[in-house]
Amino acid sequence: MPKNNKQKEQLSFAQKQRLAFIDFVLLFRGHFTRSDLTDKFEMGMANATRDIALYKEFAIDNLRFDNANKTYYQTKKFKPLFQHDARKTLVKLANDISNGYDAIGDIQFPVEAPSQLNVPDIFIVARLVQAILNKKPVSIIYTSLSSGSGAREIVPHAIVDNGLRWHVRAFDRKSERFLDFVLTRISKVTGLVNNIELFESRQEDHQWNRMMPLQLVPHPENIKHPKAIELDYGMQNGVLNLSVRAALAGYLLRRWNVDCSENATLQGGEYQLYLRNTKTLYGAENLAIAPGYESQNSKVSLDNKY
Structure with a gap:
């Protein structure tokens, strides 16, 4: 028994x-x-x-x-x-x-964090993680902003926290490119037995593999006492140097309200940081959500929009 x-x-x-x-x-x-x-x-x-x-x-x-x-x-x-x-x-x-x-019931520490508004289904996450670890494609039922609910075959390779919500980075066999799929919009995951092709694998996701150097500084127009911002972010010589995946850069810049305009033109107390080396963003996708950034080369899927 x-x-x-x-x-x-x-x-x-x-x-x-x-x-x-x-x-x-x-x-x-x-x-x-x-x-x-x-x-x-x-x-x-x-x-x-x-x-x-x-x-x-x-x-x-x-x-x-x-x-x-x-x-x-x-x-x-x-x-x-x-x-x-x-x-x-x-x-x-x-x-x-x-x-x-x-x-x-692991050890509990007296530290609290703001609650997220959305929490993915743990079993959806588990099936995706299994597919990633075992290098297998899956079929999902996904509800997108542009086309509603439907079945799609994807090849996932990473689960990502973009600061506001979780998504899975995957090759989409329908559009034949790598996209971000919001986990809470996935209602079903079914494992597929067929193998993945080389062009569907993580090493072929160029936006994921490309590392971009970002130089963040206190906003030159909106901040009266830049030393406070330098202390907030542990800046060295007035600069916070980061290396971020091109596929994730837009999320980071949006989350921290980094002014990405060419001449620091965004106004408002929420813009405390400025991207000093804006040219580093050239060729990166998913930048429509980066505050103030404008480029003819900037592309974004509706599935990636907030």
């Missing part, structure tokens, strides 16, 4: 950590081996085997063992043993943390 939640709560904190790790990896990668446990927790194979057996006692339908490659795989009946908070999990994924410990 499967163990219940009351019995789960009686486990030691260390046991919960190991089971939460198994649960997290199954959810977001779709598979794991005993070596994943031994490497993560510096334990022997026998102890790893006991933990896997214990996980099965709580969730026997969550995994199946492939004897040929000694790997445990997520089943179609998979239901997480722990509740993985969407906000915390997205932050962990963004910082390459794969422990799932927050689901068992």
Whole structure:
């Protein structure tokens, strides 16, 4: 008989950590081996085997063992043993943390952050992350601003927090180019078995791979005491030097209200920063949302607009 939640709560904190790790990896990668446990927790194979057996006692339908490659795989009946908070999990994924410990009541620190207005479905995120890690295409049901709801085949390669919302960067087989898809507008994800082509892969996403140097300075017209802004952003010699992916530059500039006009002409207290080297933006896409930036070469998909 499967163990219940009351019995789960009686486990030691260390046991919960190991089971939460198994649960997290199954959810977001779709598979794991005993070596994943031994490497993560510096334990022997026998102890790893006991933990896997214990996980099965709580969730026997969550995994199946492939004897040929000694790997445990997520089943179609998979239901997480722990509740993985969407906000915390997205932050962990963004910082390459794969422990799932927050689901068992990790240490709480007295720090608060403003709540986001939108939170993606954790299972949508999980299926996309699995596709990225396993280099597979997916079919999605997506609702865009321009064409409403419809099915699309994409090849995802990154999950991105643009400061206001989360999106997945992917090659869109319909338009045959790389685009950003807002996670909350994806209502269904279905894995596809066919392989991806080279032109669909991350290394061919030139806007993603191009790193752009940005030089941010206190706004020369709107700021009376620039030293305050220099202290806010830890500027060195009055300049904050950043290196940003071309695909993400527009989001950053919009989020921080950076004046990108050629001669710092935007007025208002919200424009505290100015992009000193505006010519660096030449050739970058998704700049229609960059404050004050105008270029004949600037392109933006309706899916990328705020």
